[in-house]
Amino acid sequence: MTPGAEPGSGFRWPEALCAPVRELPDHARLWVALSGGLDSTLLLHLAVHCHGRTGTVRAVHINHQLQPNASDTESFCRDLCDRLGVPLVVERVTVAAEGNSAGGGGIEEAARKARYSAFEALMQRGDLLLMAHHGDDQAETVLFRMLRGSGVAGLAGMPASRALGPAILARPLLGFERAELEHWARSAGLTWVDDPSNTDQRFDRNFLRHTVLPPLRERWPGLNRRLRHTAESCAESEALNRKLAAMQWQAVGGDRDRLPVDGLKTLPLAEQKNLIRWWVRERGFHAPIIADWQQVMQDLLFAGEDREPEFRSDGFSLRRFQGDLYLVPDRPPLPEVPLALEPGHGLNFGEWLLRLEPAVTPERPLPPIRIFTRQGGERVRFRPDGPSRSLKKWLQEVAVPPWERARLPLVFAGSGEAAELIAVGDLWCSEQYSGGAHAAGWRLVVERECD
Helix, strand or coil: CCCCCCCCCCCCCHHHHHHHHCCCCCCCCEEEEEEEHHHHHHHHHHHHHHHHHHCCCCEEECCCCCCHHHHHHHHCCCCCCCCCCCEEEECCCCCHHHHCCCCCHHHHHHHHHHHHHHHHHCCCEEEEEEECCCEEEEHHHHHHHCCCCCCCCHHCCCCCEEEEEEEEECCCCCCCCHHHHHHHHHHCCCCCCHHHHHHCCCCCCHHHHHHHHHHHHHHHHCCHHHHHHHHHHHHHHHHHHHHHHHHHHHHCCCCCCCHHHHHHHHCCCCCCCCCCHHHHHHCCCCCCCCHHHCCCCCHHHHHHCCCCCEEEEEEEEEECCECCCCCCECCCCCCCCCCCCCCCEEEEEEEEEEEEEEEECCCCCCEEEEEECCCCCEEEECCCCEEEEEHHHHHHCCCCHHHHCCCCEEEECCHHCCCCEEECCCEEECCCHCCCCCCEEEEEEEEEEEC
8 A cells, every 4th residue: 555644734636637527527426436546546536626515426446356455455445435425335346267368358358347347237327437547548558459450449549438328437537647646646645555466567558558668658758648649530530430330321221230231332341341340339349350351241241142141259240141231149048948938927038028918807727838949840820720831931931030030939838739839039929819819818928128
């Protein structure tokens, strides 16, 4: 722990430091992400100084449970907030084991994802979360992303503000260097906790911070300013790219998870790449990093009509079907055994929600209702007195993509060989279990949850 004391009566926070903290977007509640380190401790003091009278300042500490001093750091944050009269929420998160490799992000990236997931779960509409990233952090981010081969979106660095679930995330200290913040923190007599992992150069960012950036700054004074200008230029270019992509999305007829192939073919490769990246990010995923875009687009757009080309990325895939390119989120596996659906109890089945609602007074007992996925050979009878049809052929006729067919919940009434298919996802439901449902007395409701 770096020793110090609370700001004395003779200390005054400089206006240059207060201004960006005072001039924040409108908000109902103001949160400070408090790690216990120098930067976030300073930011909490500034928030209390500038907004403490409104009573809206709160703090949130994420305990990743990774460092030997994690409990001590949490206790420090509790004591600090008690002294300042700031309500504190502590969230303990578990970092995924697969993130434990040091290279390529590894545990750093896993911890970041866990941290931001916790933030997003906590925030409500009208909340504003402050994070203490500064100019040195921005320089590291730009350089790190450049070494990873990021495009202009990545080289734009960390934005000063962005959406965070229903709330807004803001970084009011991006215009300051860490040395400036440390000078003011020491002048104010602040105390903070040093994270021992910050000196571990197995982690990429620490290697940049301690080994790469110091000689660069010695050779090129004002390096942070230069990299900030690069980030600002890239941010401007990215804004133009997004505007172009949004216009082309409308022009070619994009529809949420579907993009017409014919329209995409009319664009040059650079604009195809830009539109795909924009689409992926709009759907909440990271833009794919592709070494050979020309080959990927050739496969997706020009493979034979009898082919079903697919490109897999982090959390989603791009797939083509009947003239459209689809963005398909990854889904957890569905149950391998049939599930029973009971009256009055909703049932989650992957991305589906099924329930039985009373429609009229039952004229006969409700037969057992079971939920399956396709096994092959199923037949469907659309009218009680009509012929049965192959479910496989019908799904092909109504143009259900192959990956969707495998995840459709098939609802059967009855048991054994007498079981009858009464619903196919939200595509069709027997008249006995829809509308008035006079024959069964129960209405079957099948809904697909939106992503």
